[in-house]
Each structure stands twice: as structure tokens, then as C-alpha cells.
Amino acid sequence: MTLMKSILGSAAALALTAGAALADPALIYDLGGKFDKSFNEAGYNGAERWAEETGGSYRDIELQSEAQREQALRRFAEAGFNPIVTTGFSMSTPISNVAGDYPDTKFVTIDGFVDPEAFPNVKSILFAEHQGSYLVGMLAAMASETGTVSFVGGMDIPLIRKFACGYAQGVKAVNPDATVISNMTGTTPAAWNDPVKGSELTQAQISQGSDVVFAAAGGTGLGVLQTAADEGILSIGVDSNQNYLHPGEVLTSMLKRVDVAVFESMEAGPELETGVEVLTLAEDGVGYAMDENNAELITEDMQAAVEEAKAQIIAGDLSVHDYTSDDSCPALEF
Amino acid sequence: MDFATLLQVLDSTVRLATPLLLACLAGLFSERSGVIDIGLEGKMLIAAFFSAAIAALTGSVWMGLLAGIVSSMLLSGLHGLASITFRGNQLISGVALNFLAAGLTVLIAQDWFSQGGRTPSLMSGGRWEAITLPFAESLRAVPVLGPIYAELISGHSILVYVAFLCVPATYWVLFRTRFGLRLRAVGEAPEAVDTAGVSVIGLRYAAIVICGLLCGLAGSYLATGLQAGFVKDMTAGRGYIALAALIFAKWRPWYALMACLLFGLLQAVALRYQNIDLGGITIPVQVMDALPYILTVVILAGFVGRAIPPRAGGQPYVKER
Numbered sequence: 001m002t003l004m005k006s007i008l009g010s011a012a013a014l015a016l017t018a019g020a021a022l023a024d025p026a027l028i029y030d031l032g033g034k035f036d037k038s039f040n041e042a043g044y045n046g047a048e049r050w051a052e053e054t055g056g057s058y059r060d061i062e063l064q065s066e067a068q069r070e071q072a073l074r075r076f077a078e079a080g081f082n083p084i085v086t087t088g089f090s091m092s093t094p095i096s097n098v099a100g101d102y103p104d105t106k107f108v109t110i111d112g113f114v115d116p117e118a119f120p121n122v123k124s125i126l127f128a129e130h131q132g133s134y135l136v137g138m139l140a141a142m143a144s145e146t147g148t149v150s151f152v153g154g155m156d157i158p159l160i161r162k163f164a165c166g167y168a169q170g171v172k173a174v175n176p177d178a179t180v181i182s183n184m185t186g187t188t189p190a191a192w193n194d195p196v197k198g199s200e201l202t203q204a205q206i207s208q209g210s211d212v213v214f215a216a217a218g219g220t221g222l223g224v225l226q227t228a229a230d231e232g233i234l235s236i237g238v239d240s241n242q243n244y245l246h247p248g249e250v251l252t253s254m255l256k257r258v259d260v261a262v263f264e265s266m267e268a269g270p271e272l273e274t275g276v277e278v279l280t281l282a283e284d285g286v287g288y289a290m291d292e293n294n295a296e297l298i299t300e301d302m303q304a305a306v307e308e309a310k311a312q313i314i315a316g317d318l319s320v321h322d323y324t325s326d327d328s329c330p331a332l333e334f
Numbered sequence: 335m336d337f338a339t340l341l342q343v344l345d346s347t348v349r350l351a352t353p354l355l356l357a358c359l360a361g362l363f364s365e366r367s368g369v370i371d372i373g374l375e376g377k378m379l380i381a382a383f384f385s386a387a388i389a390a391l392t393g394s395v396w397m398g399l400l401a402g403i404v405s406s407m408l409l410s411g412l413h414g415l416a417s418i419t420f421r422g423n424q425l426i427s428g429v430a431l432n433f434l435a436a437g438l439t440v441l442i443a444q445d446w447f448s449q450g451g452r453t454p455s456l457m458s459g460g461r462w463e464a465i466t467l468p469f470a471e472s473l474r475a476v477p478v479l480g481p482i483y484a485e486l487i488s489g490h491s492i493l494v495y496v497a498f499l500c501v502p503a504t505y506w507v508l509f510r511t512r513f514g515l516r517l518r519a520v521g522e523a524p525e526a527v528d529t530a531g532v533s534v535i536g537l538r539y540a541a542i543v544i545c546g547l548l549c550g551l552a553g554s555y556l557a558t559g560l561q562a563g564f565v566k567d568m569t570a571g572r573g574y575i576a577l578a579a580l581i582f583a584k585w586r587p588w589y590a591l592m593a594c595l596l597f598g599l600l601q602a603v604a605l606r607y608q609n610i611d612l613g614g615i616t617i618p619v620q621v622m623d624a625l626p627y628i629l630t631v632v633i634l635a636g637f638v639g640r641a642i643p644p645r646a647g648g649q650p651y652v653k654e655r
Contacts, residue, residue, distance in 0.1 A: 033450065033451065033566060034450055035449060035450015035451060035452070036450070037450075041450070183605070184619075186623065187620055187623075190567075190570050190571065193565060193566060193567050193568070193570065194568070194570040195561050195565050195568060196556060196560050196561060196568065196570070197570070197601075197605065199560060199561065200346055200349065200350060200601075200602070200605050201605050203342075203346060204342070204346065204602075204605050204606045207338075207339070207342040219565050219566070222452075222563075222565060223561060223565075226455070226561065226562050226563075230562075245455070
């Protein structure tokens with residue numbers, strides 16, 4: 001009995017000291033998983049870069065279910081982690097539930113939105129995905145020979161429609177007669193991890209004439225890229241640079257610098273400035289990927305045209321419609 | 335919808351129906367012997383992982399298939415041990431296996447390949463290649479039948495043909511052999527089989543071994559036929575749809591084929607057309623996705639005939655003293 005007591009006692013003491021030790025940052029990945037080769041992995045890369053450059057340490061957790069969101073937030077907050085960085089749009093509500101209870105802890109939601117008036121300790125980082133998607137849409141239209149290109153989304157949410165809408169606008173800007181086929185994988189979080197369905201969607205799009213497919217679908221996108229490579233059409237990756245997955249067969253990747261957002265949040269530490277920040281083309285928060293794997297696919301003319309559009313968007317001369325601003329898209333019907 | 339589109343949708347149907355069919359027949363053997371198997375999903379998942387992992391390590395898809403079948407059979411054996419030998423609750427054992435497979439696959443994948451719970455992409459040789467049946471190209475010119483043969487029947491991987499051959503084979507085994515008769519009897523009235531001096535335990539183990547084999551084929555087809563590698567949770571509920579198909583088919587092999595083809599067709603149509611216009615009414619894609627489950631509920635509720643499961647299903651056999 002006494003042995004049991006002392007074991008329990010020391011375990012409790014250990015847990016307490018571990019919790020109260022420090023103000024390290026923490027990172028919570030969304031359901032797609034830490035190594036999705038895409039969105040969450042970009043966040044992981046940013047955190048690793050921070051740890052390497054500063055020698056600091058951080059804690060992270062991969063969520064397994066919806067119910068864990070709030071629990072994970074509270075656990076990190078109780079343990080004294082600061083700031084707590086989260087990826088994925090679904091964290092907005094759990095953060096609103098938790099942030100009020102821990103006013104001294106800073107929370108960061110990447111892709112989510114929490115009202116800065118109501119919760120002054122929360123920072124919402126958003127991206128101008130429509131701008132980046134517009135640029136890869138232009139590239140797709142210029143690379144397409146059939147005049148038909150396509151889009152495979154993951155879960156059908158406004159954010160993914162924002163990708164699709166920007167992409168369609170970019171395609172139409174180059175070729176007003178082009179056809180854009182758009183499909184969503186599903187309406188549940190399982191849609192982020194169903195490569196078989198992604199493959200079938202791509203097959204169906206190819207049979208309708210598509211020869212460039214843009215996947216914004218997390219793990220499902222791997223099936224899309226695989227099928228595109230098998231069938232000899234071009235594909236476009238998302239979030240991270242996915243050009244290397246099938247060298248010479250991935251046209252480009254729509255970059256979303258989640259890594260930069262995570263890095264900078266961790267760099268700022270507990271003194272993080274809160275509020276809403278939108279990372280656009282101007283801040284290089286979004287963009288398209290060029291490397292040795294796709295150098296032969298993108299001609300100088302194509303790059304020049306895209307760079308010109310990019311400059312115009314940054315200067316404000318060209319505006320890309322944002323689906324989430326009014327839940328409609330001028331270039332694509334859902 | 336023109337003829338070419340129809341063929342493409344049907345082609346997609348065959349690909350989508352194959353893993354369902356294999357899993358459905360696996361469940362059929364198991365449940366006909368009186369062992370309810372909710373762990374089809376887990377077995378497919380673990381087979382998908384091991385077939386992709388071993389194919390990636392050895393470069394041989396056949397070695398992968400073997401590994402997939404062995405791993406799936408091991409899970410089956412565990413299910414048997416828990417629910418036949420130790421007379422545990424079959425549903426709970428099955429659910430536990432699903433969790434076990436979901437966790438184990440990612441854990442081992444991370445340990446072996448350090449790619450975050452996935453296997454490396456397989457090169458050719460590690461994947462099932464499409465088989466072009468003889469004369470497919472030369473017959474393509476024949477109107478109607480030519481394209482059907484060349485597009486729809488030819489050009490699938492070998493596991494697709496195996497899966498479709500499994501249907502008559504299952505029928506023959508269950509309804510034309512002594513083993514099949516005893517297997518069905520053990521699911522209806524195990525005490526009668528026992529009285530006749532045949533081992534109930536032995537028959538049930540035989541059934542779940544066959545179940546493991548078929549799930550192994552299904553998993554291998556998912557990871558090394560349809561895809562080029564394993565991704566976590568890649569079965570995405572197909573084991574449950576297979577269970578629904580099994581109930582829909584009322585535990586009979588030919589009906590299982592029909593049910594799986596129907597469910598495959600529903601998925602293929604849902605993938606091809608996001609929203610379907612039917613005389614002014616738009617059917618959203620979610621309805622198509624949910625239809626397999628809705629149909630199963632309709633069947634279970636007794637609107638379209640009655641689905642009567644094997645009588646001894648779910649009950650461990652206890653010898654009378």
C-alpha cells in the first residue's frame with residue numbers, strides 16, 4: 001500500500017512539474033493527420049524549422065476525432081503551453097469555447113476564424129487561397145490541350161469551394177471557352193482520406209475530357225495525383241509542394257504557406273500579436289511551386305503570364321472573387 | 335447519357351464493386367456458419383497495409399498478396415479465438431478488431447517507412463497490372479459488343495476476375511458440397527450438426543479462415559490494384575457497405591453479386607454526376623452516398639421481402655451436458 005502511495009505520489013509530482021515547467025508552444029493538427037503530405041504536414045514543417053533554428057521545443061498532437069478538439073486545447077492550456085497553434089477550419093468553435101477560460105494563453109487558428117472583439121487572445125490566420133488558385137488555374141488552362149480541366153475537392157466546405165472558384169476564374173481568364181469540371185469527394189471528414197474515391201473521380205473527369213486536374217483534398221489528393229500520372233494527364237498539388245510525388249507529371253502545386261504561419265506564431269511566442277491576419281500573394285502566403293520536377297512543363301511564356309497576373313493582383317488592378325465573401329462563384333456552379 | 339459514358343460508368347462500377355464483393359462473400363461464409371463478422375473493415379485494412387508494405391519492400395505484388403492474406407487470416411483467427419473458443423461476444427470482438435487494425439497499420443507503417451502511416455508509392459511490379467483479354471483490340475471494331483468487351487470486360491486486374499469467379503465458386507461450395515451443407519447447418523442448428531458427430535468448432539474455424547482469405551484479396555486489390563500504396567484508413571467504410579450488401583442479399587451468393595454491383599453502380603453514378611436532375615427534382619450527391627444504407631434499412635424493415643439471418647448467428651455454441 002505504501003509502495004503504491006509513493007509511486008502514485010511521485011507520478012503526480014512528475015506530472016505537475018512537467019506541466020508547470022515552461023511556456024513552450026504547442027501545435028494541434030486537424031483530422032487529416034500530421035503527415036498528409038499537404039496541409040498539416042506544412043504546419044509540421046514550420047514547427048520543425050522553428051525548433052531547429054531556435055533550439056526550442058514544442059508539443060504536438062494529432063486529433064483522431066471531433067470530440068478531442070476541445071479536450072486537446074484545454075489540456076495544452078492547463079499545462080501552460082503558449083501559444084497554442086491549431087490547423088484547420090474546424091477549430092474555430094472549440095477555440096471560442098476554450099479561449100475565454102484561459103485569458104493569458106494565446107491561441108492561433110490557421111484557416112479558422114474567431115471574432116477578435118470577443119476573444120482578444122486569439123489570432124486567426126487566413127489565406128487568400130482564391131488568389132493562389134487563380135494562378136494555378138491560369139497555368140492549367142495554358143497547359144491543357146483539350147480545353148477541359150477539372151478540380152477534385154475534399155470535404156465540401158466553403159473553404160474548398162474558395163479553391164475551386166479561384167481556380168475556375170484563372171482558367172476562364174486564359175480561355176473563356178474552357179470547361180471546368182468540379183467534384184467534391186464527400187461531406188464528412190472521411191473525404192480527406194479516401195484515395196480510392198479520388199482515383200475514381202479523376203477517372204470520371206478524364207473520360208469527360210479533362211487533361212489537367214487540381215486536387216485540394218488532403219490524403220484523397222494522393223489518389224488523384226496517382227491516377228493522373230497513371231493515365232498520362234497533368235495534375236496540380238496543393239498546400240505543400242507536391243511536385244516531387246510524380247516528377248514531370250505534376251504541373252505545379254498551389255502553395256499555402258501554413259509552415260510560415262506556424263513558424264511565425266511560434267517565433268512570436270507568448271507575446272504574439274492577436275487579431276485577424278490574411279496572408280495573400282503580396283506576403284507570399286500563397287503561390288505556385290516551381291522546381292526542377294516541373295521545370296519542363298512550364299514554359300517561359302506561361303510563367304510570364306502568371307507573373308504578370310500576380311503583379312496585377314498584388315497591385316489591386318485585378319481582383320479575384322472570393323467564394324466565402326458571398327457564397328457564390330461567377331465562374332463555376334456548384 | 336451516350337453509350338461511351340454508360341460504358342465508363344459501368345467500368346467504374348466494376349472497379350468499385352470488386353472490393354465490396356470480396357468482402358461481402360467473406361462475410362457470407364462467416365455469417366452462414368453462425369459467426370457474425372463486423373470486422374470485415376479491419377481485415378481489409380490490415381490486408382491492404384501488408385500487401386502494400388510487402389510489395390514495396392520486395393517489389394513483388396504476389397508476395398504482397400500473400401502477406402495481405404496471411405495478416406487478414408491472423409485477424410480472423412483472433413476473432414475466432416475470442417468468439418468461438420472463448421465464446422466472447424462476436425460484435426464486440428469484431429469492433430475491437432477494427433480498432434486494432436486502424437491503429438496497428440498506422441503504427442507499423444510509421445515504424446517501417448517513417449512516412450506518417452503510409453507506404454511508399456509502388457512502382458510497376460509492385461502493383462496489379464491491367465490484363466488485356468485476348469482479341470480485345472481486334473474486336474473493338476465490332477459495334478456495341480466490341481467496346482463492351484474491350485472496355486468493360488477486358489482491362490481489369492486479375493483480382494477482379496478472381497472476385498467474380500468467387501461467386502459461382504461460393505455458390506458451388508455452399509450449396510453443392512457436403513462441406514457447404516454442414517457449414518450452413520452449423521449456422522442454423524449447431525446442435526444438430528454436433529449430434530451428427532461433426533465438429534461445430536472446426537467448421538466455424540474453417541469458415542472464418544475462408545473469410546480471412548477473401549478479405550485479404552479485397553485489401554490487396556484496394557492498396558495494390560486500385561491504388562499504388564497504403565494510406566491510413568483507406569478502406570473508408572467499405573467493410574460496412576459490404577455488410578449492408580450481405581443483408582441486402584439475404585446471405586446468398588448470387589444476390590450478393592447483384593447487391594454489390596448495385597452499390598458499386600450507385601457510387602459510380604454519384605461520382606460521375608454530382609447532382610442528378612430527375613424531372614425538375616435535383617437529387618444531391620449525398621442521397622446517392624447514403625442509398626446503400628437506406629436500402630438496407632428498407633430491407634431490414636421487411637418492406638421488400640424479409641431478410642432472415644442464419645438462426646444461430648451471434649451465439650457461441652455450448653455443448654449440452
